[in-house]
Amino acid sequence: MALGYVALGITALVLFAAPLWYAWQVTIQDGRSEILQADSQRLTDVYRRDGGDALKNFIATRVQMQIAGDRILLLTDSALQPLAGNLSHWPGNLPTTQGNYRINIDIGERATQDTLVHVAQLGQYFLLVGRDNKLFAPLERRFWYGLTAAIAVLSIAGLLVGLITRRALMSRIYSIGQTVSAIIHGDLKHRLPTHLSDDELNTLARTINGMLDQIELLVHGVRNVSNSIAHDLRTPLAELRSRLEGLALVRPSPETTFAEIDGAVADVDRVIHIFDALLRLAEIDAGMRRSGFVSLDLADLAATAVEFYAPAAEVRNIALTFHADGPLSVSGDPILLAQALSNLIDNALKYAPENGVIDVAVRHRADTKAEIAVTDNGPGINDSEKTKVVERFYRGDASRGTPGVGLGLSLVQAVAKLHGGTLELSNRDPGLCVVLVLACGEAHAVSKSPAAASEAASGAALRNTATTAP
Amino acid sequence: MKILLVEDNERVSQFVIKGLLEAGHTADHAANGRDGMFLAASEPYDVIIMDRMLPGDIDGLAIIEVLRKTGNRTPILILSALSEVDDRIRGLRSGGDDYLTKPFAFGELLARLDALHRRSQGVDREVPLSVGNLHMDPMTRRVTRGERQIALQPREFKLLEYLMRHAEQVVTRTMLLEHVWDYHFDPQTNVVDVHISKLRQKIDAEFERPLLRTVRNAGYMVTAGD
Numbered sequence: 001m002a003l004g005y006v007a008l009g010i011t012a013l014v015l016f017a018a019p020l021w022y023a024w025q026v027t028i029q030d031g032r033s034e035i036l037q038a039d040s041q042r043l044t045d046v047y048r049r050d051g052g053d054a055l056k057n058f059i060a061t062r063v064q065m066q067i068a069g070d071r072i073l074l075l076t077d078s079a080l081q082p083l084a085g086n087l088s089h090w091p092g093n094l095p096t097t098q099g100n101y102r103i104n105i106d107i108g109e110r111a112t113q114d115t116l117v118h119v120a121q122l123g124q125y126f127l128l129v130g131r132d133n134k135l136f137a138p139l140e141r142r143f144w145y146g147l148t149a150a151i152a153v154l155s156i157a158g159l160l161v162g163l164i165t166r167r168a169l170m171s172r173i174y175s176i177g178q179t180v181s182a183i184i185h186g187d188l189k190h191r192l193p194t195h196l197s198d199d200e201l202n203t204l205a206r207t208i209n210g211m212l213d214q215i216e217l218l219v220h221g222v223r224n225v226s227n228s229i230a231h232d233l234r235t236p237l238a239e240l241r242s243r244l245e246g247l248a249l250v251r252p253s254p255e256t257t258f259a260e261i262d263g264a265v266a267d268v269d270r271v272i273h274i275f276d277a278l279l280r281l282a283e284i285d286a287g288m289r290r291s292g293f294v295s296l297d298l299a300d301l302a303a304t305a306v307e308f309y310a311p312a313a314e315v316r317n318i319a320l321t322f323h324a325d326g327p328l329s330v331s332g333d334p335i336l337l338a339q340a341l342s343n344l345i346d347n348a349l350k351y352a353p354e355n356g357v358i359d360v361a362v363r364h365r366a367d368t369k370a371e372i373a374v375t376d377n378g379p380g381i382n383d384s385e386k387t388k389v390v391e392r393f394y395r396g397d398a399s400r401g402t403p404g405v406g407l408g409l410s411l412v413q414a415v416a417k418l419h420g421g422t423l424e425l426s427n428r429d430p431g432l433c434v435v436l437v438l439a440c441g442e443a444h445a446v447s448k449s450p451a452a453a454s455e456a457a458s459g460a461a462l463r464n465t466a467t468t469a470p
Numbered sequence: 471m472k473i474l475l476v477e478d479n480e481r482v483s484q485f486v487i488k489g490l491l492e493a494g495h496t497a498d499h500a501a502n503g504r505d506g507m508f509l510a511a512s513e514p515y516d517v518i519i520m521d522r523m524l525p526g527d528i529d530g531l532a533i534i535e536v537l538r539k540t541g542n543r544t545p546i547l548i549l550s551a552l553s554e555v556d557d558r559i560r561g562l563r564s565g566g567d568d569y570l571t572k573p574f575a576f577g578e579l580l581a582r583l584d585a586l587h588r589r590s591q592g593v594d595r596e597v598p599l600s601v602g603n604l605h606m607d608p609m610t611r612r613v614t615r616g617e618r619q620i621a622l623q624p625r626e627f628k629l630l631e632y633l634m635r636h637a638e639q640v641v642t643r644t645m646l647l648e649h650v651w652d653y654h655f656d657p658q659t660n661v662v663d664v665h666i667s668k669l670r671q672k673i674d675a676e677f678e679r680p681l682l683r684t685v686r687n688a689g690y691m692v693t694a695g696d
Binding site for chain 1: 665
């Protein structure tokens with residue numbers, strides 16, 4: 001990994017240096033050929049003005065006076081025999097046509113390489129003007145040293161940083177790996193190590209921890225539910241078994257036998273009911289029901305439910321009242337909402353005392369929510385029980401001895417969740433108020449149109465018929 | 471009634487066929503989709519009981535769709551172990567007329583078969599109904615027993631109307647919940663019984679011969695007979 005990054009860095013550096021180098025070379029080349037041309041021009045001028053001998057002397061003087069410096073000068077006759085200059089002979093591989101050439105020249109004591117020379121023909125003379133490149137060599141060397149140093153620093157630093165990062169990363173990945181293998185072995189309590197910084201790994205660890213929290217919650221729920229299912233199914237199955245065993249052993253009279261068979265059928269029905277309730281809960285949890293959403297009137301739905309339970313309330317002398325501001329349109333699953341509401345009223349009927357009071361109210365909330373509140377004057381629930389009552393199969397102390405399997409409120413909560421709402425429980429001293437909150441669009445808000453007013457009036461009429469208190 | 475049962479489970483088939491014969495119906499049985507399709511298409515049945523899940527390449531819904539496409543209008547009751555509402559809806563959309571989930575009470579099956587058959591005979595919504603000396607006019611919503619007029623609340627009227635339209639047949643609690651309240655779930659209470667007893671007080675209380683009877687382990691029946 002680290003090596004890869006170093007290689008990448010070096011490549012980038014080279015890519016950066018190459019054009020620079022090229023530009024530099026071109027500039028210098030151009031400059032040098034200009035200088036050469038100027039030199040050659042100056043010598044040509046001398047030849048044109050004063051003739052070949054003057055040029056020969058001019059060059060000889062310059063060479064003698066060391067004015068030439070790093071310049072290479074040579075004047076030859078037409079047979080390429082040297083006449084003047086600091087070069088002993090015409091380089092063998094150099095053509096005599098006018099132009100700029102790059103050649104290696106051996107000038108006695110010093111050998112030059114890659115020297116740029118200008119050749120000019122002046123009458124029967126050939127003139128060679130060159131410049132030794134050694135002046136530029138240090139500059140070039142410095143460039144190469146700089147580049148090499150940069151590459152070295154980059155490689156070492158890159159490798160070091162890479163190694164350190166890798167070690168840090170590996171140690172964190174190791175600890176994550178340890179945690180994960182603990183989780184794989186079934187201990188869901190473990191969480192990935194996190195610290196305060198916001199680096200990528202930490203963010204990822206936090207997200208994964210959130211997921212683990214959710215998984216632990218779900219697994220806990222599933223464990224609880226399967227324990228509860230096992231327990232709750234045992235009861236009717238045990239009863240069924242003892243009934244059938246009793247029949248097999250005693251072989252009672254036909255009447256008793258038929259009664260026992262009826263009882264056995266009822267036991268089986270209880271088991272089936274538990275399964276049905278669980279299947280429906282699973283279905284809601286999976287969110288499969290959202291396809292069945294239609295626009296419906298919550299007030300109408302509640303009115304039907306209240307009317308459905310009115311005779312049952314009447315039998316127990318319970319006053320079941322209904323209030324609605326008017327029609328309240330929500331988008332939802334009519335079957336599930338009816339079942340949820342029916343569960344709430346059924347619960348209230350179970351816990352409300354004889355001659356008690358149950359009120360069902362449908363209201364529009366300010367915050368684009370609709371609510372159905374079912375209030376009874378029964379024993380209520382402890383604060384400690386509030387979160388438990390919606391757990392699957394939970395049955396409070398107060399529910400001992402009443403029929404039910406403890407799935408009612410779980411279903412209501414699941415339905416609320418499916419509809420983007422919540423289930424709120426509050427004590428009324430005495431009594432319990434359960435509020436099913438549902439999301440409804442602002443567009444569905446109750447308007448004060450004449451139609452709504454007349455619906456409200458019919459709601460009032462229904463309230464009268466639904467009130468069954470003596 | 472002549473009934474066709476398309477069902478692959480041997481135990482369920484035996485149990486249903488035996489029950490149907492005992493109830494005085496004639497019944498044919500097909501154990502797979504091909505036989506079922508062949509029988510359903512070639513014989514005139516009053517009602518077909520169709521299992522949704524069948525072995526092989528033709529399942530219950532496919533048979534129903536083919537039958538409906540070819541213009542066969544025989545009422546079909548779908549039997550299924552799938553109780554989810556979506557499955558129910560898909561079953562009914564494919565052309566089934568009613569849906570019953572396994573496990574079911576045999577009484578429930580019989581009652582639904584009767585109701586399906588009755589419905590397919592064509593019921594005129596506006597014709598007055600009578601059972602014994604109990605009369606109902608759906609148009610005027612007037613209900614009388616003998617000379618006496620009986621005042622019913624709207625839902626009580628609907629309940630009695632359903633019972634009278636299925637007079638001499640057992641009507642189960644589930645059927646009442648579905649058709650009178652449109653409740654497609656089991657409220658797990660005896661509320662239907664309470665509604666029935668209220669209705670009974672209004673139509674039977676002061677008469678010697680009760681018309682609205684409870685059928686043990688099954689449901690209710692409005693009957694003029696003994």
